[in-house]
Structure formats: structure tokens, C-alpha cells
Amino acid sequence: MAGPGADAPAGPADRDPAARTGPLRVLLADDQALMRGALRMLVESEPDMEVVGEAVDGAEAVALTRAHRPDVVLMDIRMPGTDGIAASREITGDPALAGTAVLVLTTFEADEYVVRAITAGAAGFLGKGAEPYELLGAIRTVARGEALLSPAATKSLIARFVAQQRGGDGGERAVPGLETLTVREREVLVEVACGLSNDAIAERLGVSPLTVKTHINHTMAKLAARDRAQLVVAAYESGLVRPQPW
Template identity: 50%
Template sequence: MTVRVLVCDDQVLIRTGFVTIIDAQTDLEVVGECGDGRAAVELAARLRPDVVVMDVRMPVLDGIEATRLLAGSGVPDPVKVLVVTTFDLDAYVYEALRAGASGFLLKDAPPARLLDGIRTVAAGDALLAPEVTRRLVGRYASRVAPPPAADGSPLTPRELDVLRLVADGLSNAEIARALVLSPETVKTYVSRILTKLDLRDRVQAVVWAYRTGLVG
């Protein structure tokens, strides 16, 4: 199935580069592009993309607020958003996660990482740039709410093992190798974890792991 992508970036050269890279893939299709957050919200309502690739600093409406309107809590039909920015700043990650983004990448990442990120987010998983995962998500989690008691976790010991590795930023394939499991089994464990904890995606699972003291 082809993943429908909307690209939103106010820098024309960067936006054109993203569109060219994405459209060259047989399983990805750019259905629209724009240069500000307000246009992204309007286009997403009309085009219903699977993933919006969203810049942060833009005119009219910035990427964080646009993400909140597209994927935030209470949005009846949320769209998956992958935030891609040149700014490796704590505040942007915090706000992107709060707004409902399913992923965060830096613009200097290799094209292959961008493409993998779009596919990952479209599949219902979440993605954080390896450069920011542990450093920033840990700080974000500590600011969200007081941690609940970890011993009240409904997870099995094996599910806790998987969650620890998810929180370390490992992919399903890497977790499978570490625990000597098949990738399909790991995917099942991750899905079970999200269901038991009533979490939307891997980003929220990582936050939960930090808040409960499972990792830190």
C-alpha cells in the first residue's frame, strides 16, 4: 500500500528536495506540499495524507501548533506527524511530543533515515532521532507528571524487557537480536504493551518508561 505524504516546509529548496526524495520511492507518494502550518492543516483536511512531514519554524502558523491541530489530544481523526527540523533544541522536542507528533528528526539526517521515518510513523510506530532520544525524552518525561509506582505495572517481565529496549531507542529488529526473538514476536510484544498501558505509540511508551523509573 502506498503511503500518502504531505510535505510542509517554508524553505522552497528543502521542500522540493523532500518531495523529490519521497516521490522517488515506489511505496511513497507526495499528495501535497505547502509552506506554512495553516496551509498544512487545511490541506490535510482535504487530502487526508497518511503522514505529514512538518517543519517547526514557519510563518502564519508554526509547525508545533499545526501538529497540535492535526494530531493533538481530542482531535477526532488525528493525522500522523513527523517533525523534521534543523533545530536540535529541547523545547522543540518537548512541544512536538506534547502536540502529538509521532516522530522527530533533524534535517541533516541522511535521506534514508527520513524515508524510514515516514514508513515507521505510517505503520503506527514512532520515531525519535537517535541523537535526542535518551537525552531529551528523559527530561521531558520528568516534567510531565509525578511518576506512578512502577511495581503496579500490568506488564509481564518479558514485556518490561522489551519496553526497556524500546526506551533505549532500539528498533524491533535490534530488540529481536538482543532478546533472541523474531521481529514478529517483538512487534506483538510492543502492540501488547501499548494496549495494556493505553498508549498511542512508542513515544508515549518511552515517556511511560522514564516516568515509572523503568529506565533513566
């Protein structure tokens, strides 16, 4: 996440579909031509989507993202030269690219790489073996400023990664801005870290989904988080939510 004094992060309002004119713009980053070709065919089969570029490595992905300002980058993790993690960090760390979301595609061969990508700013991840409708849905989800955190595996991976980063000593890391959260914002942050949707959080706290969304946006701004994925990381890193045994 961005540190103190960083430019304001992107939130759901920055990637509001209602404010978009024209099709959803997608950039493909994968070193395998066959995979890029398959992804292009799938994305461009949708009337509301278009592919604006293809990158064969992370460095080219960053350059093309700056050139085309896509709504979503489909990012492979393992690529020659600059990998997907470094590229994700560079893209999400650039205030000029606040309107771009990174969706990591992976074979799930290395869990740690997946979570490193999320901590680097990626909005979520999806397996390359996912069904076509799942990938299309994932693109639309991250384009809205949301994160792919519903699968229990994501939450478990983040918790495990944070525990490993602490060296197993249970130590907490200071998260800038956490002390500025209101009691209600902290409550909402805990629920987000547990993987609940806005509707589910609203029901549990007895408020409207719109109120929950407002609390989340305020929390993201205070913690300099781009999206819900980074809110989950912050909750675990700060000790607000504790990793459960697995």
C-alpha cells in the same frame, strides 16, 4: 498521550504497508517554498511515494491532513502562526487521523522544541541536513507505525526533557494504564525506552520478534500511545526508566 477514555490509538497495525493500496501519501508542511520544492522533488522521485499537498503553516497542515488523510506529514517546527508542535498535537489527537504519522524536520537549533513535538505525538524527528536516502527511509519507517528512536540523541533529549518537566526533583507522573501492564510488558517497555529494536529485545528476553511486537502493541493499547516514541516518554515520565547523567 491520550488520557483515559480516549479513542484507541493508532499502532503499527493501523499503518500496515501490506494493507496500503497505491503509493505512500506524503504531506509537506514548511513555510519556505524552496524547502517544500526540494522535498517534493525528492519524495516524488520515488515510484512508491507521492506528495498530496503542501502547507505553509501549522493550521493549513491540519486542514490539509484532514482533507487528504496522508500516510505521513513532514512537519517543520518553526512556522508562522500555528507552529509544528501545535499542529502535530492536533493531528495526532484526532482519532479520525489515526492512520497519519508526523515526522518532524528540524535544524536541531532548539532541543526542547524537538522533544515537545514528540510528546505532542510526532513519531520522531530528522535533521534538515540529512541525506536524501535517510529522509526517504525515515518516511517509510514512520509510515510503518515505527518511530525514529535509534539515534542516542533522541533518547537523551526525551530523558532531559522529562527531568526538566519534573523540576529536577525526580518526581514521577502517573501514567494511566501502566498498572495494567503484565510483568513481561513492563520488561519490553523498558527495553523500548532504551532504544532497542524488536530483534534486539527478542534476543535479550529469549522470545521471538513476533512475540515482542505483540507485547508492544498490547502496551501501546493499554497506555493509549500512538507509537514507540510515546512509549519512551511514558517510561521516563512514570519513573520506570530513569534519566542517566549526561
